[in-house]
Amino acid sequence: MKITFRSPKSVAPDREHGMSLPYTAGKRAVSRWRWRLLVLLVTAPLIFLIAKIFYAAFIVTAPGFIRFERIQVNTKMAGWVKEVMVKPGDTVAPGQLLIVLANQDMDQRERLLQAQLKDMTSADSSPGFSKVLDALQDSRELAQKQLDYYTDQFKNIDFLFKKGAATRAELNAANAQLYQARMNLRQIEGSIASRQLDEQRARYPDRATKIKIGMIRAELDDIGLRKARLIYNSPVRGRVLEVRARPGQSLSQGQPLLTLGDLDKMCVQAFLDPKYLHYARAGQQVKVTLGDGGRFSAVVREKPQLAARLPQAAATPLADRQYMLLVTCDIPKTLPSHNWVDNLPVTVRFPFGFGAGMHLLY
Numbered sequence: 561m562k563i564t565f566r567s568p569k570s571v572a573p574d575r576e577h578g579m580s581l582p583y584t585a586g587k588r589a590v591s592r593w594r595w596r597l598l599v600l601l602v603t604a605p606l607i608f609l610i611a612k613i614f615y616a617a618f619i620v621t622a623p624g625f626i627r628f629e630r631i632q633v634n635t636k637m638a639g640w641v642k643e644v645m646v647k648p649g650d651t652v653a654p655g656q657l658l659i660v661l662a663n664q665d666m667d668q669r670e671r672l673l674q675a676q677l678k679d680m681t682s683a684d685s686s687p688g689f690s691k692v693l694d695a696l697q698d699s700r701e702l703a704q705k706q707l708d709y710y711t712d713q714f715k716n717i718d719f720l721f722k723k724g725a726a727t728r729a730e731l732n733a734a735n736a737q738l739y740q741a742r743m744n745l746r747q748i749e750g751s752i753a754s755r756q757l758d759e760q761r762a763r764y765p766d767r768a769t770k771i772k773i774g775m776i777r778a779e780l781d782d783i784g785l786r787k788a789r790l791i792y793n794s795p796v797r798g799r800v801l802e803v804r805a806r807p808g809q810s811l812s813q814g815q816p817l818l819t820l821g822d823l824d825k826m827c828v829q830a831f832l833d834p835k836y837l838h839y840a841r842a843g844q845q846v847k848v849t850l851g852d853g854g855r856f857s858a859v860v861r862e863k864p865q866l867a868a869r870l871p872q873a874a875a876t877p878l879a880d881r882q883y884m885l886l887v888t889c890d891i892p893k894t895l896p897s898h899n900w901v902d903n904l905p906v907t908v909r910f911p912f913g914f915g916a917g918m919h920l921l922y
Contacts, residue, residue: 623874624830626904628821636789639663641809652794661790670783677776696752703745710738796822830908831884839910840887849907858889
């Protein structure tokens with residue numbers, strides 16, 4: 561037996577006790593859309609969480625930074641900063657002049673040696689060699705004339721003395737004058753000989769002088785080599801990251817002058833969660849996204865060997881600065897120059913791979 565309950569309303573919903581009851585058009589459609597929107601808003605977090613879990617199962621994202629290989633330029637010897645040619649941010653070419661230092665003691669020693677060398681090698685090291693010799697020659701001629709005069713005078717007085725027309729005192733006085741004239745002539749001739757010997761030594765130095773000249777020149781060459789170490793040129797094509805030297809600053813050996821970033825050895829350093837270690841395989845290709853939306857590919861250099869605390873710049877407000885794996889990725893040399901910025905924040909995506917997938921399965 562089958563019992564069916566059928567309400568009169570299902571047959572004639574617009575009639576009540578035989579009377580017609582007209583209704584206006586229904587407005588249920590709007591309410592139905594509101595209900596659907598409410599359901600969507602309530603379930604959106606759950607859908608986002610499920611999508612996040614599904615996305616993380618195949619692609620891992622890690623914060624990172626573009627890094628330059630740093631080259632520290634330190635002083636090779638003590639000195640003071642004479643001139644600084646660059647400033648932070650400058651791009652330098654190999655061999656470009658960076659900083660010039662000076663050493664006061666070395667400069668003084670060089671000037672002293674140069675003066676000694678000039679004095680020993682110049683034929684005119686004493687002022688007016690030829691003029692002094694000419695003056696001595698003139699003096700010699702006058703001394704010779706004076707000697708001739710006193711010689712004749714002595715002969716005349718001696719003749720008169722023998723005839724009794726001159727006294728012994730006059731003869732002795734004439735003899736003294738003759739002796740003095742001879743002494744003057746010999747002194748002048750000795751001065752001429754000494755001057756000529758000095759000139760000859762200056763033009764043709766003896767063995768001891770040659771040895772001393774050679775030692776001075778060798779020391780000057782050594783000073784030149786040491787002064788060359790006070791001039792600092794860029795060893796690579798790079799960018800000046802930091803300048804620590806100031807003009808006039810006195811520095812000791814080994815102090816830092818500046819820091820260069822090698823533009824030919826740039827890399828991306830990513831901070832990967834340790835649980836995703838198997839995503840960072842050597843040779844794994846990753847995608848790097850810049851802040852402006854630009855993208856390029858990079859290759860993991862090697863399996864991460866070090867861990868470091870997540871930098872403050874990469875930490876989120878809700879996440880602690882926990883220790884992460886340091887993953888170094890080599891980037892192509894075709895990267896546009898406007899992206900050559902040290903410490904530029906990037907996002908690194910490690911795509912799903914067979915090795916990583918097997919790790920997730922187990």
